[in-house]
Amino acid sequence: MIIVTGGAGFIGSNLVQGLNARGISDILVVDDLSDGHKCLNLADAHIRDYLDKDDFLQRIQSGQHLGPVEAVFHQGACSSTTEWDGRFVMRVNYEYTKALLGWTTEKRVPFYYASSASVYGNGTVFKESREHERPLNAYAFSKFLFDVHLRPLLAGIDSPVVGLRYFNVYGPREQHKGSMASVAYHMRQQLHTGNTVRLFEGCDGYGPGEQQRDFIHVDDVVAVNLWLLDNPQVRGIFNCGTGRAQSFNEVAQAVIAHHQRGQLEYIAFPEHLKGRYQSYTQADMGALRQAGYEAPFLSVEQGVQRYMAWLDQRA
Secondary structure (H helix, E strand, C coil): CEEEECCCCHHHHHHHHHHHHCCCCCEEEEECCCCHHHHHHHCCCCCCEEEEHHHHHHHHHCCCCCCCCCEEEECCCCCCCCCCCHHHHHHHHHHHHHHHHHHHHHHCCCEEEEEEHHHHCCCCCCCCCHHHCCCCCHHHHHHHHHHHHHHHHHHHCCCCEEEEEECEEECCCCHHHHHHCCHHHHHHHHHHHCCEEEEECCCCCCCCCCCEECEEEHHHHHHHHHHHHHCCCCCEEEEECCCCCEEHHHHHHHHHHHHCCCEEEEECCCHHHCCCCCCECCCCCHHHHHHCCCCCCCCHHHHHHHHHHHHHHCC
């Protein structure tokens, strides 16, 4: 059995699809379905069972037998970068992940968890080392602190443990995320209600819409996770981006090109994001490449086209 926490969420449900594509359906999905819309992400999936995240935690902490477990993909988290209830974020993200690490280590079960590029804050170097990490919000801090917690333990853990620092992931099955969905998704929604795609004006020295991020299609994220499953000798914390920084303007142009209509408009930069916004990210992919991952990553132009076509099919 493979366990996917956050399995009804964005990356988790795509990971379930990736496992299904390999013929794997012995999957336990763990999630919080307080928002019942997320269950639609699993309507076309093949899984064995579902557990609420609190029930799952209680079972592993009480020592209840779950059966033979091949691997745990821990994708569940409070992913809102604007959530400032630090006690809640730390309980859901940090303490929960520590409990899973302890359980998988004891059982010698491979543990693959979602870290985040947000740990780098407003830095200019995105390399997996402490001197480049300075989180700007509670979400980023919770991810950062678990990575810090893990580092000195790695040498003493017998089973595979890998953290992936996801950069700006976009793609299918993110519609439930609301304001936290990708810019590509929101741009499409804007075109469906008008003929204008709106972007932020310049900030941090960047021109209008010229802020740059490392945008990675969720299919590439799934591919990296499944490669780790196939390569249990790989351990550590790795960036998971494309290694390319592309502008929000490029994303907008890709969305407009797919729909063959639309124009750009620039709006004032929100006050509440000033000083807490990553205007530039670009993953240093050297560590993952050195570990042996060789597959190419989709560009914004390729990935957005693939995503828009998927949305067209489900319109």
